[in-house]
Amino acid sequence: xxxxxxxxxxxxxxxVGPDHISTRGADQTAxxxxxxxxxxxxxxxxxxxxxxxxVVWPGTAExxxxxxxxxxxxxxxxxxxxAGSGVCGxxxxxxxxxxxxxxxxxxxxxxxxxxxxxEVEAGYMGERLERQLERRGLTLGHFPSSILxxxxxxxxxxxxxxQCSSRYGKIEDMVVDLEVVAGDGVxxxxxxxxxxxxxxxxxxxxxxxxxTLGLITAATLRVHAQPARRCFRGWLMPDVDAGLKVMRGxxxxxxxxxxxxxxxxxxxxxxxxxxxAKHGGPLAKLKTLLNEGTGGLxxxxxxxxxxxxxWLNAAIDLLPQKSLxxxxxxxxxxxxRAEDAAIAGLARAAGGQDLGEGPGxxxxxxxxDVSYKQSKLYAAGAFVDTxxxxxxxxxxxxxxxxxxxxxxxxxxxxxxxxxxYPGGGSIYFTFAGAAASRAAxxxxxxxAWRAGLDTVVEHGATIAHHHGSGLSRxxxxxxxxxxxxxxxxxxxxxxxxxxxxxxxxxxxxx
Amino acid sequence: xxxPDAVARTARALAAExxxxxxxxxxxxxxxxxxxxxxxxxxxxxxxxDVTAGVIWAEAGATWAEVEAALAPRAMTLGPLPAWLxxxxxxxxxxxxxxxxPSPRYGQLTEGVLALRAALPxxxxxxxxxxxxRATGPDLMRTVVxxxxxxxxxxxxxxQAWPRPAAGAFVAAxxxxxxxxxxGGVAALRAGVRPAAWQVARDRGxxxxxxxxxxxxxxxxxxxxxxxxxxxRPSRATGGLADALAPDAEPYELxxxxxxxxxxxxxxxxxxxxxxxxxxxxxxxxxxxxxxxxEHSSDWAALAxxxxxxxxxx
Numbered sequence: 128x129x130x131x132x133x134x135x136x137x138x139x140x141x142x143v144g145p146d147h148i149s150t151r152g153a154d155q156t157a158x159x160x161x162x163x164x165x166x167x168x169x170x171x172x173x174x175x176x177x178x179x180x181x182v183v184w185p186g187t188a189e190x191x192x193x194x195x196x197x198x199x200x201x202x203x204x205x206x207x208x209x210a211g212s213g214v215c216g217x218x219x220x221x222x223x224x225x226x227x228x229x230x231x232x233x234x235x236x237x238x239x240x241x242x243x244x245x246e247v248e249a250g251y252m253g254e255r256l257e258r259q260l261e262r263r264g265l266t267l268g269h270f271p272s273s274i275l276x277x278x279x280x281x282x283x284x285x286x287x288x289x290q291c292s293s294r295y296g297k298i299e300d301m302v303v304d305l306e307v308v309a310g311d312g313v314x315x316x317x318x319x320x321x322x323x324x325x326x327x328x329x330x331x332x333x334x335x336x337x338x339t340l341g342l343i344t345a346a347t348l349r350v351h352a353q354p355a356r357r358c359f360r361g362w363l364m365p366d367v368d369a370g371l372k373v374m375r376g377x378x379x380x381x382x383x384x385x386x387x388x389x390x391x392x393x394x395x396x397x398x399x400x401x402x403x404a405k406h407g408g409p410l411a412k413l414k415t416l417l418n419e420g421t422g423g424l425x426x427x428x429x430x431x432x433x434x435x436x437x438w439l440n441a442a443i444d445l446l447p448q449k450s451l452x453x454x455x456x457x458x459x460x461x462x463x464r465a466e467d468a469a470i471a472g473l474a475r476a477a478g479g480q481d482l483g484e485g486p487g488x489x490x491x492x493x494x495x496d497v498s499y500k501q502s503k504l505y506a507a508g509a510f511v512d513t514x515x516x517x518x519x520x521x522x523x524x525x526x527x528x529x530x531x532x533x534x535x536x537x538x539x540x541x542x543x544x545x546x547x548y549p550g551g552g553s554i555y556f557t558f559a560g561a562a563a564s565r566a567a568x569x570x571x572x573x574x575a576w577r578a579g580l581d582t583v584v585e586h587g588a589t590i591a592h593h594h595g596s597g598l599s600r601x602x603x604x605x606x607x608x609x610x611x612x613x614x615x616x617x618x619x620x621x622x623x624x625x626x627x628x629x630x631x632x633x634x635x636x637x
Numbered sequence: 638x639x640x641p642d643a644v645a646r647t648a649r650a651l652a653a654e655x656x657x658x659x660x661x662x663x664x665x666x667x668x669x670x671x672x673x674x675x676x677x678x679x680x681x682x683x684x685x686x687d688v689t690a691g692v693i694w695a696e697a698g699a700t701w702a703e704v705e706a707a708l709a710p711r712a713m714t715l716g717p718l719p720a721w722l723x724x725x726x727x728x729x730x731x732x733x734x735x736x737x738x739p740s741p742r743y744g745q746l747t748e749g750v751l752a753l754r755a756a757l758p759x760x761x762x763x764x765x766x767x768x769x770x771r772a773t774g775p776d777l778m779r780t781v782v783x784x785x786x787x788x789x790x791x792x793x794x795x796x797q798a799w800p801r802p803a804a805g806a807f808v809a810a811x812x813x814x815x816x817x818x819x820x821g822g823v824a825a826l827r828a829g830v831r832p833a834a835w836q837v838a839r840d841r842g843x844x845x846x847x848x849x850x851x852x853x854x855x856x857x858x859x860x861x862x863x864x865x866x867x868x869x870r871p872s873r874a875t876g877g878l879a880d881a882l883a884p885d886a887e888p889y890e891l892x893x894x895x896x897x898x899x900x901x902x903x904x905x906x907x908x909x910x911x912x913x914x915x916x917x918x919x920x921x922x923x924x925x926x927x928x929x930x931x932e933h934s935s936d937w938a939a940l941a942x943x944x945x946x947x948x949x950x951x
Contacts, residue, residue: 243919286772324943519690548769610761
């Protein structure tokens with residue numbers, strides 16, 4: 128049931144029309160969170176979220192700019208919203224502001240095949256965009272696992288990475304220019320060549336800003352021809368270090384494989400590529416529990432197991448350390464084959480066992496599978512979350528070990544290494560835990576995050592590779608940037624002088 | 638020898654007097670009016686070379702040639718180092734946004750910065766994790782790039798280096814016009830060839846697309862693929878690219894004059910004496926020359942000025 132609108136909300140309604148603004152409770156609740164797992168724990172613990180005053184859906188970039196002007200004049204906080212798939216709380220309202228859902232900005236404005244660029248609006252859904260491009264023989268090359276439930280604007284706001292980032296780059300590498308609205312309510316296009324002669328690289332200022340500096344309404348992005356050939360391969364490596372050596376060797380040799388994905392021993396079992404799982408070992412039993420563990424004895428067994436992560440992690444350390452490395456090369460026929468052969472040489476030299484095409488093709492078939500089993504886990508009294516970090520090759524193995532040690536007494540932890548660059552790569556940790564009460568679960572969840580991020584900072588690595596900061600990492604953003612936060616504060620002061628853009632995100636407010 | 642802390646103290650003292658710092662290595666003849674020199678001669682050491690990660694930690698007063706010299710004994714390289722960059726300090730290149738080594742294979746030199754430390758106008762020293770990519774807000778390190786030292790004085794950087802290539806080959810094709818050469822270069826890129834360096838420039842009446850290709854899986858095959866995709870007429874000229882990359886080439890100044898889409902850049906290059914196009918991409922190109930006035934205008938420059946002023950006032 129709608130209530131009478133405040134004057135500024137009425138002004139917003141005048142911009143978008145009465146059908147495109149809502150103050151209904153159901154909409155307020157739906158837009159009060161994204162997919163941050165902590166919010167789920169809070170809800171289960173009985174904590175009420177902060178609801179937005181209204182949700183608005185602009186139909187054009189000009190309408191979005193007009194909304195900003197109204198909000199600035201009224202001092203209404205703005206939370207930009209894409210598809211709500213963020214996992215860090217970045218789209219969660221902190222004050223009673225306005226959520227601007229950009230999904231009606233869904234035009235593919237221009238496809239310039241000669242220039243290899245597209246101009247696309249921020250609300251365009253990822254999978255639909257890729258499908259549209261595929262029909263023209265093109266690809267953006269950006270395949271985040273959230274592609275079915277994320278938008279172009281969300282990708283840009285959070286510095287998203289797709290599964291083929293080692294070939295096509297992260298989203299920040301794909302940007303030619305952006306259409307943005309900052310705090311003056313003016314619709315502008317950033318310079319196409321970043322900082323050249325502009326005194327500042329404006330593309331790289333807005334990308335990753337998570338809605339704190341303005342709205343991104345559209346972007347010009349680089350696209351590529353669909354690959355003529357893909358070569359798939361799986362390798363069972365003796366251990367994580369051997370797998371990392373192959374990844375490093377490939378990237379430093381100037382190769383550009385579409386996928387280099389190394390699973391640690393636990394994750395290797397989870398994807399079904401360790402003989403231990405096939406023969407009913409302890410990890411196989413745990414996998415069965417995680418996949419099916421609801422109800423009765425199974426539920427009790429799962430919660431008991433996850434409540435004793437120290438024992439679980441210690442048991443894992445005693446198991447064979449074999450790690451699955453999935454490789455995919457692509458491009459024109461000769462290029463894809465040559466790169467596949469070059470990586471095969473590196474893998475054999477590092478002691479890898481060739482598993483053929485199977486693991487690569489299996490990865491492709493399941494790459495967007497979302498684990499709906501997570502809700503069962505939460506219902507059973509457990510929790511699951513992920514965090515991805517990055518560093519140089521020299522420290523990556525030690526960082527992996529250190530994070531496992533740091534969080535291992537709190538949660539079951541596994542990882543894969545899935546984004547490789549010449550200088551280093553990322554580690555994607557998945558952790559699961561349980562505790563007797565909802566309050567104890569929240570405490571254990573927070574302790575795991577804190578221990579993990581503290582360890583990353585101590586190792587001089589970065590606390591986020593592609594999920595962003597939002598609320599989940601802001602406690603460590605000052606440690607990440609040190610005095611460099613002043614650069615963000617200066618950008619904020621100029622672009623958002625009234626402080627209405629997504630307040631409370633990225634950094635803890637001073 | 639000076640330290641980053643000393644730079645920070647000097648920056649703060651100058652800011653308090655309303656003056657701006659300007660790093661030099663001895664020669665202060667090009668320091669803008671109203672700026673005070675800080676001699677970076679004592680801040681030009683190589684701190685460490687991490688061979689595993691291919692990362693070199695250098696003080697910002699080091700020149701690109703000095704960084705490259707420190708890598709050479711370890712069989713590493715920053716990639717091709719053209720004559721016009723050799724004597725530039727790292728801190729200068731970042732402050733002026735030197736995009737003078739565009740390389741499809743290695744990227745711009747300034748893009749190879751994995752981390753940097755800077756002394757802010759208020760005297761604080763920043764820090765940064767060393768990582769090839771991050772998602773911790775805007776890329777704040779880029780705030781200093783092109784800011785002409787107003788957003789902070791860079792004191793030291795971590796740079797991406799590469800294994801020194803075992804083999805390389807020059808290949809060139811001649812065209813009638815810049816636009817045709819651009820199309821040839823883009824076709825080569827789309828065929829999967831990424832030269833370590835390339836250039837489009839006029840040479841004895843032709844417009845020559847010249848490329849330096851290294852260590853592709855199968856160098857001969859990569860050269861053949863480049864030639865087949867680029868088209869044009871076979872050429873033995875390199876438009877001066879080979880000379881510019883020679884280790885004993887005399888350093889000289891090169892300016893980035895204009896960036897734009899391919900058609901606009903081609904028209905500008907046709908009309909510009911001594912034009913070289915080093916940064917060629919499917920979506921556009923950047924035109925360089927040894928003389929000329931860079932063409933830039935937008936209200937973004939004014940906004941950047943406001944950001945820098947906010948930093949100075951803070």
